[in-house]
Amino acid sequence: MSDATAESGEADAPGDRDGLLAALDRRVAAFRADDRRRRIALVVALVAGVGVAWLHWLGLVFAGALVGLTRRSLPRALAAGVAVGVIVLATFVLLSPAMGAGELLALGQPAYVAVGSALALPLLGSLTRGVV
Known part of the structure; x- marks a missing residue:
């Protein structure tokens, strides 16, 4: 039994x-x-993600995942991931005390890595929406 x-x-x-x-x-x-709750969560996710990305590059993936989870569909999550990358890149250029956008691009390969990772890593994180 x-x-x-x-x-x-x-x-x-x-x-x-x-x-x-x-x-x-x-x-x-x-x-x-619920549009209101989703928009509030989007702003909170963006602030938290950019804050974590400021500390470590894996924060870019985290930021994309958080923002992607607030979107209704996978294409919108991917667009939000790219938007996070653009925001992070713009924040980096604007808050960089030593160089402007033109000087950053003049660096060559390190600039390509910075721009590529700023755009690709949040996009990778936003793919989480396809799972959840």
């Missing part, structure tokens, strides 16, 4: 997980449907 109890306990576990995932999916869908 203990075998039957163990089997029924194992059978219930996947159903419980499906119920939890379904409930989470409903909550996320309701969140994305």
